Amino acid sequence: MHYGKNYTSIRLIFLFLSGVMLLFIVAPLLGLFFSTSVPGLFETFKDREVTSSIGLSLGVSALFTILAGVFALPLAYIMARKEFRGKAIVQGLIDIPIVLPHSAAGIAVLGFISRDSALGKFADILGFNLVGSPFAIGVAMAFVSVPFLINAARDGFQAVPERLEQAARSLGASPFRVFRQISLPLAKPSVITGLVMMFARGMSEFGAVVIVAYHPMTTPVLIFDRFNSYGLDYARPVAVLFIIICILVFIALRLLGRKRKET
Amino acid sequence: MLSCRNMEYSVGDFTLRDFSLELERGDYCALLGPSGSGKTVILELIAGLRPLKKGSVFIEGKDHTLTPPxxxxxxxLFQDYALFPHMSVYENIAYPLNIRGINKIEVWETVRTFAAELDISKHLNRMPGTLSGGEKxxxxxxxxxxxxxxxLLLDEPMSALDAPLRENSVALLNNVSAKGITILHVTHDPSEVCTLANRRISIVP
Known part of the structure; x- marks a missing residue:
C-alpha cells in the first residue's frame, strides 16, 4: 500500500515536470502563432523579399547538403569501419562545429573564404568575391550542420553487419560495389535522417551566416533584420512562415525515422 | 588442388602458426576443432577476407596469396548465411551473376536452375527475413x-539448424560434393561430417 502511494506521488511529480517542460517548448510557438493574423501571413507570403529569402535558405542548404554528402559519407564509413590511431581525435574534430558558438564558426569560415585566404585569392583571380555570396552562405551552413550528417551516417554504417560486406566480397564484389550495393542501401534510413537533419539545421542557421553574408539575406537573417529595423510586429509573420516550413521538414524527418524503425 | 602452406596470422590474443593443408580435387575435408581454435579465421584467410602474415594459398597451382577476395x-558459406536482407531470394542468388555482367535472361535461367536443384523455387520472391534456417x-x-x-568453404553450416533439418542438410551437401567440388567444412561437431568427409583435420587452440 505504502509502495503504491509512493509510486503514485512520483508519477504525479514526473507528469507535472514533464508538462512544464512541454509547455516551455510549445508556449512561445503558440504565442507567436496566435499573435499573427492569417491575412498578415498571406501578405508576408506574397512579399518577394521573404519568398526569395526562403528560396535562398532552402536552395543553398539543399545544395550544400548534397555536396557535403559526397565527402561526408566516405568519412562516416571510415569512422564506422576502421580502427586507427588518432580516431578519437578525428571524431573530436567532426564534433567541433557542434560545440562552437555559431558566431565564432562564422568568423572561422570568413577567414577561410576572405580575400586574404588562399581560396579567396583564387576566387578573386577568377573575378569572384566569395564573401557575401550564396557560396559563403552554403559554406557557413555546411560547417555548422555537417556533423549531424556524419554522425547519423556513421551510426547507420555501424549497424550494418560486416559479415554482409564480407559475403559480397567473397561473391565477387569490389569494395566500391559493396559500399554502393550493400552498405549504403542498408544504412539508407540513417543516411537520409542525417541528410534531413543537416538540411534543416543548415537552413535555420543564423549566427555563422550573418557574419559571412548579411546580403543576400537568408530567412533567419531577414527575420533579424526586420526585427532590428522595424520591430517585433514586422518580424513576426516572417518568423511564423519560416517556422511552418521548419516544422514541415521536421515532420518529414520524423516520418523517415518511423519508416526506419519499421524496416 | 587447394594448397595452404605455412600460414601464419594473428589478431588480438589469437595466433595461427605454421598451418598447412593439401586437398585434392573432389576432397571433402572436415576441419575440426573447439570454439576459438581459429577454424573460421582459416576459412577467411583462404577466402582472402583476412591478409596472411606469412605463408601462401595456391588453388589449381596458381598462387592466390595476394589475390583480392x-x-x-x-x-x-557463412555460419549465419549472411543473406542480404534488402534483396529478395532471387536477387540474392542473382547478385554474383549480375556482378559478372551476365545478361538478364541467362541470370534468370541460372537462378531458376539452381533454385530448382536446391528446392527453393517457390521462395524466389520472398525476403530472407521470412525464411526458416534450412531455407536460408x-x-x-x-x-x-x-x-x-x-x-567451397563451409563455416559451421549446420549450427543454426534443428536435428531434422541437419539430415536434409547432410543430403544436400552430399549432392554438392558429388559434383566434384573441393569442400572444406569447418565444424566443432565430428558427428556432423561422419558420412560426408573423406578427410579430417583437427586443430587445437
Whole structure:
C-alpha cells in the first residue's frame, strides 16, 4: 500500500515536470502563432523579399547538403569501419562545429573564404568575391550542420553487419560495389535522417551566416533584420512562415525515422 | 588442388602458426576443432577476407596469396548465411551473376536452375527475413554455387539448424560434393561430417 502511494506521488511529480517542460517548448510557438493574423501571413507570403529569402535558405542548404554528402559519407564509413590511431581525435574534430558558438564558426569560415585566404585569392583571380555570396552562405551552413550528417551516417554504417560486406566480397564484389550495393542501401534510413537533419539545421542557421553574408539575406537573417529595423510586429509573420516550413521538414524527418524503425 | 602452406596470422590474443593443408580435387575435408581454435579465421584467410602474415594459398597451382577476395575461385558459406536482407531470394542468388555482367535472361535461367536443384523455387520472391534456417541455408548455398567455385568453404553450416533439418542438410551437401567440388567444412561437431568427409583435420587452440 505504502509502495503504491509512493509510486503514485512520483508519477504525479514526473507528469507535472514533464508538462512544464512541454509547455516551455510549445508556449512561445503558440504565442507567436496566435499573435499573427492569417491575412498578415498571406501578405508576408506574397512579399518577394521573404519568398526569395526562403528560396535562398532552402536552395543553398539543399545544395550544400548534397555536396557535403559526397565527402561526408566516405568519412562516416571510415569512422564506422576502421580502427586507427588518432580516431578519437578525428571524431573530436567532426564534433567541433557542434560545440562552437555559431558566431565564432562564422568568423572561422570568413577567414577561410576572405580575400586574404588562399581560396579567396583564387576566387578573386577568377573575378569572384566569395564573401557575401550564396557560396559563403552554403559554406557557413555546411560547417555548422555537417556533423549531424556524419554522425547519423556513421551510426547507420555501424549497424550494418560486416559479415554482409564480407559475403559480397567473397561473391565477387569490389569494395566500391559493396559500399554502393550493400552498405549504403542498408544504412539508407540513417543516411537520409542525417541528410534531413543537416538540411534543416543548415537552413535555420543564423549566427555563422550573418557574419559571412548579411546580403543576400537568408530567412533567419531577414527575420533579424526586420526585427532590428522595424520591430517585433514586422518580424513576426516572417518568423511564423519560416517556422511552418521548419516544422514541415521536421515532420518529414520524423516520418523517415518511423519508416526506419519499421524496416 | 587447394594448397595452404605455412600460414601464419594473428589478431588480438589469437595466433595461427605454421598451418598447412593439401586437398585434392573432389576432397571433402572436415576441419575440426573447439570454439576459438581459429577454424573460421582459416576459412577467411583462404577466402582472402583476412591478409596472411606469412605463408601462401595456391588453388589449381596458381598462387592466390595476394589475390583480392572478389577474384579468388572460392565460395564461402557463412555460419549465419549472411543473406542480404534488402534483396529478395532471387536477387540474392542473382547478385554474383549480375556482378559478372551476365545478361538478364541467362541470370534468370541460372537462378531458376539452381533454385530448382536446391528446392527453393517457390521462395524466389520472398525476403530472407521470412525464411526458416534450412531455407536460408539453401539460398546461401545456391548463391555461392552459381559462381562455380573451385573450392567451397563451409563455416559451421549446420549450427543454426534443428536435428531434422541437419539430415536434409547432410543430403544436400552430399549432392554438392558429388559434383566434384573441393569442400572444406569447418565444424566443432565430428558427428556432423561422419558420412560426408573423406578427410579430417583437427586443430587445437
Amino acid at each position: 572478389q577474384h579468388r575461385p572460392v565460395g564461402l 541455408q539453401r539460398v546461401a548455398l545456391a548463391r555461392t554455387l552459381v559462381i562455380h567455385p573451385l573450392v
